[in-house]
Amino acid sequence: MNLELKKQNLFILLFIIILLFFTNKISFYNNLINLIKFNEEQRITNFYGYCHDESIGYLKYLKKRYKFDNNPEIINFRHTPQTNWSIFDSRKLHNKSNEKIFLNYPGNELNVALEVSKNSNYEFKDIYYYSTISSKIQSLILPNNNNKYFFLDFYLKNKSNKLKKIKSIKIYNYLNNNEYLIDLSFDEFKLDEKKIFIKITDPNSNIYLQEDVKIKLINRYNLENYKIIDNFKNCYYLKN
Amino acid sequence: MTEIFQICYLFIIFCLLIFCPINVYKPKFISNNPSVEINIAYNILLNFNVLLLLSVLPISLSAYSKIFILFYFALFVYNYLLKISFVKHKFNELNEIIIFFIFFLIIAVHIASKLNLGWDAKWFWYIKSLFYYQNQTINELSNYTFNDFHPHLGSYFWAFFRSLSINEYEYTGRLFYAFLYLISILIITSNIFKQKINNLILFSLLITITYRYDYFSGLQEVLIFSLLLVVSKLMYDLYEFKNTKNILFILLGLNSILWIKSEGIAYALIIFVVINFYPKIKIKSKIIFSIIFFLLIILKILIYKYYQIKINDQPYYLNYILNLDLNLIIYKIKNIVIFLTYSSLKNIIFFITGILIIFNFNQLKKKNYNFLIFICFILNIIFIFCAYLFRDMEITYSLKTTMDRIVFSSSGLYLLYILKFFTDRKKSKI
Numbered sequence: 144m145n146l147e148l149k150k151q152n153l154f155i156l157l158f159i160i161i162l163l164f165f166t167n168k169i170s171f172y173n174n175l176i177n178l179i180k181f182n183e184e185q186r187i188t189n190f191y192g193y194c195h196d197e198s199i200g201y202l203k204y205l206k207k208r209y210k211f212d213n214n215p216e217i218i219n220f221r222h223t224p225q226t227n228w229s230i231f232d233s234r235k236l237h238n239k240s241n242e243k244i245f246l247n248y249p250g251n252e253l254n255v256a257l258e259v260s261k262n263s264n265y266e267f268k269d270i271y272y273y274s275t276i277s278s279k280i281q282s283l284i285l286p287n288n289n290n291k292y293f294f295l296d297f298y299l300k301n302k303s304n305k306l307k308k309i310k311s312i313k314i315y316n317y318l319n320n321n322e323y324l325i326d327l328s329f330d331e332f333k334l335d336e337k338k339i340f341i342k343i344t345d346p347n348s349n350i351y352l353q354e355d356v357k358i359k360l361i362n363r364y365n366l367e368n369y370k371i372i373d374n375f376k377n378c379y380y381l382k383n
Numbered sequence: 384m385t386e387i388f389q390i391c392y393l394f395i396i397f398c399l400l401i402f403c404p405i406n407v408y409k410p411k412f413i414s415n416n417p418s419v420e421i422n423i424a425y426n427i428l429l430n431f432n433v434l435l436l437l438s439v440l441p442i443s444l445s446a447y448s449k450i451f452i453l454f455y456f457a458l459f460v461y462n463y464l465l466k467i468s469f470v471k472h473k474f475n476e477l478n479e480i481i482i483f484f485i486f487f488l489i490i491a492v493h494i495a496s497k498l499n500l501g502w503d504a505k506w507f508w509y510i511k512s513l514f515y516y517q518n519q520t521i522n523e524l525s526n527y528t529f530n531d532f533h534p535h536l537g538s539y540f541w542a543f544f545r546s547l548s549i550n551e552y553e554y555t556g557r558l559f560y561a562f563l564y565l566i567s568i569l570i571i572t573s574n575i576f577k578q579k580i581n582n583l584i585l586f587s588l589l590i591t592i593t594y595r596y597d598y599f600s601g602l603q604e605v606l607i608f609s610l611l612l613v614v615s616k617l618m619y620d621l622y623e624f625k626n627t628k629n630i631l632f633i634l635l636g637l638n639s640i641l642w643i644k645s646e647g648i649a650y651a652l653i654i655f656v657v658i659n660f661y662p663k664i665k666i667k668s669k670i671i672f673s674i675i676f677f678l679l680i681i682l683k684i685l686i687y688k689y690y691q692i693k694i695n696d697q698p699y700y701l702n703y704i705l706n707l708d709l710n711l712i713i714y715k716i717k718n719i720v721i722f723l724t725y726s727s728l729k730n731i732i733f734f735i736t737g738i739l740i741i742f743n744f745n746q747l748k749k750k751n752y753n754f755l756i757f758i759c760f761i762l763n764i765i766f767i768f769c770a771y772l773f774r775d776m777e778i779t780y781s782l783k784t785t786m787d788r789i790v791f792s793s794s795g796l797y798l799l800y801i802l803k804f805f806t807d808r809k810k811s812k813i
Contacts, residue, residue, distance in 0.1 A: 154580045161587045162485070168591065171489050174496035178386055183498075183552050190498055225505040233514040236526065303711045304779075337777070 191229075194378040196221060198246040199229045201378045205244065206230040209373070209380070213238035218364060219246040220253065220377075222272045241383040243369065248377045253277055253360045254284070257341065262306070263350045264298065264340040267358065271337075274329035277360035283314060283323045283343075284357040290345050291316050293323060300338040322359070389549045390491040390558065394484060396547055397562040399455040400430045406462040416628065419476075420573040421620055423566065424613045428635040431536075431610075435642055438539040439686055443518035448546045482583050483569055486590055490561045494599050495554050502784075504601025508538050512556060515542035521690055531696035534683075536642035537603040560605050564598070565590065567609035571616050571799045575806050585802070592731065603644050604792040610640050611795030614654060619799055622752055625663050630672050633658065638679045645697055646770065646789070648680070650796075653762040660758055662750050703775040715778050719771050722782040723764075729787065732794035735801050736760055743804075756800045763793050 166172070181189065188200030198219065205211075206229075213235050217227050226246070255273060257265035267273075285293065297310040310331065314323040332339065343351040369381035401407070407422035416422055437447065500509055507529040514524045515538065524530050537560075545556030572586040598605040614636040621629040637654060640647040655676050659669055687694050727734040740760055743753045767789060774781060 151580060154584055158482075158580075158584055158587055161584065161591055165486075165587070165591045165594070166489060169489065169493050169594070169596070171492060174492045177496040178492055179384065183386075183550075183554075186496065186498055224502045228500070228505045228509045228513075231510055231513055233510075233517045233519045233523065233527070236523070303708075303714050 187229075194376045195247065197223045197226050198378055199226060201246070201375055202226060202229045202244065204375075205373060205380050211235070211242070213240035213242065215240050215242035215244050215380070217244045217246065218276060220249050220276055220362075221247040222269050242372075243364075243381045243383070245364065245366075245379040245381065246377075248364075248366065248379055249362065251362050251365060252281065253362060254357045255360060257356045257358055259352060259354065260340060262340075263352055264306075264342050265356060267339045267341060270329075270332070270339045273360060274332075276363055277329070278363045279329065279361050280325045280327045281359045281361050282317075282325050284321055284359060285323060285343070285351065285353070286321050286355050287353060288321065288345070288351070292346060293351065294344040295325070296342040296344070297332070298340040298342065299332075300340065306340060325358075385550065386495055386552075387492075389555065390488060390495065393491075393544065393548055393555060393558050394487055394562070396452060396544070397559060399452065399459055401426050401566055403455045403458045403462065404429065406466075408463075409466070416626065418574070418620075420570045420616070421626075421629075424570050424616055425632050427563070427566070427613060428632045428639065431639040432635050434539065434543060435536055435639065438515070438536060439521050439690075441520045441522050443520060444515050444542060444546050445518050448543055452547055478579065479569070479573075479583065482587070483565060486587070487562060487565055490565070490594065490599070491558050493596060494557055494561060495552075497596055498554060499596070499600055501597060501600035501602045507532060508601050508603060509541070509553070511535050511538035512541035512545070515539050516545055516551075516556075525690040525692045531693040533603070533645050534642045534647070536639065537606050537644070540606075541601070557599055557601060560599050560609075563609045564605050567612040567795075568593075568798075571612050571802065575802050589798070598791065602788065604788045606643050607640060607647065607650065607792040608795035610636055610643070611650060611792070612798060614640075615796050615799045618654070618657070618755075619752070619803070621658075622661060622663070622755065627664065627668055630658070630664075630668060634672065634675050634679065637676065641679065641683055644792075645695070646766075646792075649766045649770070650793070651676070651680075653759055653766065653796075656762060657755050657759050660750075660755060698775040699773055700775055704773045707772070712772065715772050716768070718778050718782055719768055722786040723767060723790070726786045726790040730790045730794055732798055732801065733790050736794070736797040739801065739804055752800070752803070756797065759796055763796065767793070 177186065184200075184203065187203065191197040191199035193200035193204075202217070211230070211232065214227065214230070214232060217230075219226055253273070253276070255267070258268055260266040283293075283295070292313055292315045295312050295314055296308055297312075298306040299309045301307055312325070312327070314325055316322070317324050343356075345351055366379065366381075369379075369383060371379055372382055373380035401423045403426060405422050405426050407419050407426065410416060410422050410425075416425075437451075511524060511527065511530060514520075514527065515535075521535065524535060540559050541556035543556070544559040545551055545553065548555035568589050569586055572582050572589065574582070575585055576582050598608075614633055617629040617633050617636065620626050621633070633654065637651040640651050655673070658664070658672060661669075684694055727737065736756070737760070740753070740757050747754050747757055767786075770789070771778060771781060
């Protein structure tokens, strides 16, 4: 009987240890404080941002303030997951909308950093996303060089993980800075989920491979074409 | 504090679905199984199918959700509170209920505090739930572009339980996913050891090992995982005690899985094949089981046709499959093996199952439970390979984003097997 009791106490102790470990693993006390201290709206804003990243705080504010009679188109200039879930109204699915919400609007141009990848290439990450918010590739910014021109080879990674050259162009320096004119429309590439790589070669056939290489894109959306209804920092609620 | 109160209130609502319509302590009519956890499993599967039926009717949620739960409350009062036996049972199982509630509260607070939705949840699962929550029906849902990727049952649960909450916050619907996950683990652990306290420690340990917030971020894999746990319990019970009533409830489980995610059809087919390999079931029962199983698939197709929903909108095309070249197949297989191994090591259940099957390989000739799990596992592996080989999508991206989740949902089939393996070995040593 005594042994049985000892065994039972041991199990209770074991259970408490597991429980403490679990509460620690998922930061239960922090979660509890967060739940008591902030209401749901504040927690959403704290997590998703008000007018940065997914900017759900601003979207929720707009929905509350303007009571949309349709589902406005949301264009986020930062690549994040879908954001329209936060204000979506299924009852207004078929209502035509001439309203747009711009989140993290960068101005008329966007600078995208290229990442150095294996095989002495640069990877243009999320090119499909950028093709939806910009109309064309304007130029390439190559720091620390005096070359008048460069050769650019565009490669596409196919489904077997092999690179296939799809385009070669020569780019010239203009305005005597580190900017080289490309002026290519995104329509020149057949994009979906494919990866695009860029090889940069100088006039002496040396491969250019440095950090801080940026590609300049022209924004597809110009604020001047819209009427601003609401604005907070780089977030806008607009009408056509 | 209101939100903590709401979590407690929802816990009671969720409990109604495991205690009704069958009285789990004194079952009559449909079930006469004395085992409480099996009767709870029956209730879950029955209720899932009732809710499924309601979700495909052109009636908006607000018209019935509160009446539904009031009816269940009345049923609960009639079944339990008016009967003296419940009071006795209630005190017997108070420990289990308290521990279960503690874990539910911890997880619910985590979900309510974090609020993060997964990528797919933002793309379609949550938006689909909004259709139901905003009093639209499957008819309007069929007009939504991203509806065709997957079925709607998980999103419907999300909306249904959200509509029953007090302040109707988004996360309240997802708390049901946590409840289902916990109850399914409780079902499979409740009878492993003779002493209840040991089972409760096992339950706590499994939650600690398997719990991750991502599973509750609106993704549907946790529902598949939990349903597979429940179905695996019924399958074990069917094998061990020849309880043929379980066949009916396994069918209800498979039907629910079919309506949660597109790949549900693969899990349903795996279980269908395994049941047909059961040595102790009469041929007649197997034939009836098979006919009803295919009728359920046909019924789903007919409902999809009726509401003009595409039966399959996943990226699988005959033309692509026929034109796969050898280089691409080798490249894909190489990547599948790498990612499957990595995900299996991360999700220990799948990995241990593989090891145990190898360990028990010489027992497979006996056509026992090991043999059935072996078939299940092999079919599961074949499904994983086929799913990625024939998918017209960039393979590494596809594997990176989905393999973890496939391994997690599949592992629901094997958790009970692992527990039984270790406890049976211990018993045989004694």
